[in-house]
Amino acid sequence: MLFRQTLAYLPAQLLSPLAQLAAAILLTHALGAADYGLTMLIFASQELVFLVCLSWWTSFYLRYGGRLAQAGPATALASTEAAVLLLSSLAQVVVTVAIILATDPGLPLAFYASACAFTVSRSLLNFLSERARREAQIAAYSAVQVAGPLGGLALVLVLMALDAATPARVLAAFALVQGLVGAVVAARFGLFVRPQALDHAVLADARRFGAPVVLAYLLSWLGGNVIRFVVHHGAGAVALGLMSVGWGLATRLSGVAAMVVAAAAYPLAVKAMEAGDADGARRQMANNSALLLALLAPAGLGFWALAPGFVPWLVAPEYQAVTLQILPWALLGACVRNLRMHGWDQMYLLFEAPRDMIALDIVEASVMALAAGVGLWWDGVAGAVAVSAWATVVLAVGDAAWLRHRFGLVVPLGVYARVLAASLLMLGLLVGAQALGWQARPSAGPLALAAGAGALVYAAALALAFPRQRRALVARLRPGRAVGA
Helix, strand or coil: CHHHHHHHHHHHHHHHHHHHHHHHHHHCCCCCHHHHHHHHHHHHHHHHHHHHHCHHHHHHHHHHHHHHHHHCCHHHHHHHHHHHHHHHHHHHHHHHHHHHHHHCCCCCHHHHHHHHHHHHHHHHHHHHHHHHHHCCCHHHHHHHHHHHHHHHHHHHHHHHHCCCCCHHHHHHHHHHHHHHHHHHHHHHCCCCCCCCCCCHHHHHHHHHHHHHHHHHHHHHHHHHHHHHHHHHHHHCHHHHHHHHHHHHHHHHHHHHHHHHHHHHHHHHHHHHHHCCCHHHHHHHHHHHHHHHHHHHHHHHHHHHHHHHHHHHHHCCHHHHHHHHHHHHHHHHHHHHHHHHHHHCCCHHHHCCCHHHHHHHHHHHHHHHHHHHHHHHHHHHHHHHHHHHHHHHHHHHHHHHHHHHHHHCCCCCHHHHHHHHHHHHHHHHHHHHHHHHCCCCCCCHHHHHHHHHHHHHHHHHHHHHHCHHHHHHHHHHHCCCCCCCC
């Protein structure tokens, strides 16, 4: 089931972040370091605004949506949901303005307007994707995930062709497409209703469940992004812009790999919990983490090994040196953090333990702020990223130990070891190829050849490391096998 669901979500999970990654790379050629850092800060801040203003309802609906659909009239739930979306949109505008005022209050009014429009429209798409995921509406999920980023990327290309790209215009381009896509999908879900006859019992339950979850998500976001604010205030806007390229590449790549699994995996664990099978949910989370590592490890190591080839080819010269310097540490921190968050941290939600989540995220935010500050003092931007990466590793190990003690987390260390061994074998091939010089040229052909060779070596190593799974897969693909067997 996990493999089937993962494959169904795969196109959306790849195309969406790849489009965002392409936009982030292209903008290095259109914006100066200060403007680039500011634009990426708004991209990252949108996640914060969504967490503060709407994630309380989204997480509640994702966890209990099936029960809500059976418990009361659909009209009351739709009206309640419409009211939540309307009020949260107003709150998002207020919070976005506050973030801009705290960062750089002297920006023009056009930037305030485009940032607010980008934030509200992107948050709507986030909500709709979770709604579609809960209801297993894969087509709607794919439309929300793919159309917005691809359409925004197309408009950014137009702006670059006209030499008219500015932070305000880039944000407005994405906001326009996101708003159109959101309106179409929201109409399909019947969300355009006048708020009336609110279900106050559901709202009360959502607040009780969502309030601690929002606080935990907020602290978690801060733990993942506090380095941006430390660098901005400690080294300036230009340093933030230079760091944002490598940091953004690492976080987006690891996010791609993580969500390929997470989009399908968590709902399966929820179904097991709703059926009263806590042990089944634990096994599902163990399977999720193993599959997640099988994607994150080769993606991170392969990206690092190929970086000397693709960074000079794709990234503007102004950003290349810092990007290559920080990328290994940024990849380590981002991959480990995504493994923790999507591999086992969702047990806090499954076992309804928001206080534990909050405690973890308070520790993470504090440790990451300290790590970024110490690293910046020690070795500038590179030091901030490196120390933060190792702090992330320590936090992940401690978190897994706590979850094992508290909720019986299953940690398949043997599976992890075999996956890492296969990934390191692939890395050895790519590093050897780089030493020979045949894949380090800034062109697509050698890079694609090296990436393909690495993928084949990794797949072969996995096949040798997991013989039982290999035999089962071969049996399923054998010619003459009955359909649906």
